[in-house]
Amino acid sequence: MEKLMGLLKVKVVRGVNLAKRDARGSDPYVVLKMGSQKVKTSVKKKDVNPEWNEELTLSISDPTVPIKLEILDKDTFTKDDLMGEAEFTIHDLAEVAQMNLNSMPHDTIVKTLHPTKQNSFVSDSHITVKNGKVFQDLHLRLKNVDSGDIYLQLQWIKITPSAH
Template sequence: MPPIFFDEPDYSCGQKLGRIQFSVSYDFDASTLTVKIIKAEDLAAKDLSGTSDPYVKIMLLPDKKHTMTTNIKRKNLNPRWNEVFAFEGFPYHKVATRTLYLLVLDYDRFSRDDPIGEVCLPLNDLDLGTGQTLWRTLRPCKGAAGKLGMLLVTLCYQPASETITITINKAKDLKAKDINGSSDPYVKVWLMHDGKKIEKKKTEVHEKNLNPIFNDIFNFTVPYDKIRQSSLVVSVMDYDRMGRNEAIGQLVLGSKSGQMEVKHWNEMFAKSRQNVSQWHVLKDFG
């Protein structure tokens, strides 16, 4: 069976926010991920003076507690930082499931700092052992650092049986939907074909839990000739015993989804018969 790859979504249109250069490498002996923020070019001006005071915030999603920031470069739309950041004590199997999140902000002394743009890069897309220097175009900020929460999902494709196995591992920092400041989350997964619902599976409800561990495994039969038209819609819901269940967030895994989702989908086929795990930022229901 030939390998299956889908095109990356086209983000070339829309507002030009600039681009950022950075490098990423991993030291296996020291269990340390090193990120160097090198420079940015053609950043969007956020101040009335026609410039910005940019700095970069660095996170490894979904871990938002360990946030690192560069220095602020005053009145500069083409800043050079050349600053190095080390995430120490990270075994490689954990690093491979993390997403490097870079948020470029405009510093404001008198009000909230204004986001310029962001980059999300799943680290399992990189050859971390050799180290890589990359340019990435900044994307509009969607509050993507987890305002609805994140979901860890594992995919596996078995060519012989034409089966996609999806494991709903766990969620993190889910948005509270109940008056008590919590939620009763469960996850439902729809197999879609040409936009039509084919088959549904769902997990058990985890009461009053914003960081539930599911570890539920579901199998869907997807014939090889229907893969390009198929997708998995993964919805995180808040169960309500007395009323209608409320949506928390969702993601769509398929060939025509968002950048991170398409990469995960591609890797499932590129590494058929292997489990491929990835954290995903939950999005509003479209």
């Protein structure tokens, strides 16, 4: 059994200008995959600018494994259509979470990640500390699609070893 490093809370905030997949409007939902784990949001009916504000949780034993995100259009009788995808890693977030952050002032930006060809960032992504908790805001451009962005907020949850 791999050692659990922590939990990742992914708040799926919203999608913006998602690609339309049906004439009557798309019914988007988000799927996150990391290794063998798979979690998903609820479906938002007929909305290409959906607001989810839903938290999904992944168990993290290897922070170098990329997290794959897909937005799909829920269809009743056919296979759900892909509305866009993105991939991100949490290596930097996990690294910051291992630091001793208790003495840091509220809302301290510990690290800033810039958009590159290797990531899907639209703008700088800040890893911040709020009340001793580590957060990262992501604004990602969806790939393999005409248009669409997604906003996420990541939170690292430390696992405290239980005393036996």
